[in-house]
Amino acid sequence: MDIDAWYINSSDEDQRKPHRLEPNKPVSLDELEKLGVFYRKLDADIYESDPELEKICKDQGYTYMDIITINKDALPNYEEKLKMFFEEHLHMDDEIRYILDGRAYFDVRDKEDRWIRIAMSKGDLITLPSGIYHRFTLDETNYTKAMRLFVGEPVWKAYNRPADDLEIRKKYLDSLH
Ligand SMILES: CSCCC(=O)/C(O)=C/O
Numbered sequence: 001m002d003i004d005a006w007y008i009n010s011s012d013e014d015q016r017k018p019h020r021l022e023p024n025k026p027v028s029l030d031e032l033e034k035l036g037v038f039y040r041k042l043d044a045d046i047y048e049s050d051p052e053l054e055k056i057c058k059d060q061g062y063t064y065m066d067i068i069t070i071n072k073d074a075l076p077n078y079e080e081k082l083k084m085f086f087e088e089h090l091h092m093d094d095e096i097r098y099i100l101d102g103r104a105y106f107d108v109r110d111k112e113d114r115w116i117r118i119a120m121s122k123g124d125l126i127t128l129p130s131g132i133y134h135r136f137t138l139d140e141t142n143y144t145k146a147m148r149l150f151v152g153e154p155v156w157k158a159y160n161r162p163a164d165d166l167e168i169r170k171k172y173l174d175s176l177h
């Protein structure tokens with residue numbers, strides 16, 4: 001399974017640009033898994049009747065799913081939401097997203113607090129663990145459609161950084177040892 005992830009520079013350029021270092025410093029699936037980030041590729045053309053997706057949901061206990069389309073015309077309060085998604089934050093629960101169409105980036109912090117950018121495109125399913133600092137942005141295509149999965153009723157609340165005193169953050173940091 002292949003993933004395109006890399007360390008980013010800290011330039012103030014448009015967040016939608018790749019922000020690759022020169023030379024590029026890629027991050028492997030193994031390195032991401034050590035941070036608790038899991039990735040897999042599915043066939044998004046058959047998401048409505050995909051036995052593989054059904055099995056994942058059953059095994060992981062994902063009982064909630066909805067679909068969000070993120071572009072200027074489809075998402076109410078588009079600019080405000082994009083700004084919110086790009087604020088560094090964490091959640092009390094895992095963030096599970098399955099890209100059905102379009103492209104986007106998730107950024108996650110590594111153990112040394114450096115940003116890693118993960119390129120997401122059609123068929124990519126990602127799980128970010130509860131307590132990890134992260135953010136989300138569209139890329140320069142300005143469009144993605146994603147399934148959001150959840151165990152039980154969804155809780156969308158984001159805790160912006162600093163949230164270091166939260167138990168979930170401490171638990172996450174402990175899990176890295
Ligand atoms: C692709 S869904 C929008 C992003 C989001 O829900 C979130 O919490 C980003 O961190």
Ligand SMILES: [Fe+2]
Pocket residue numbers: 089090091095134135158
């Ligand atoms: Fe999030």
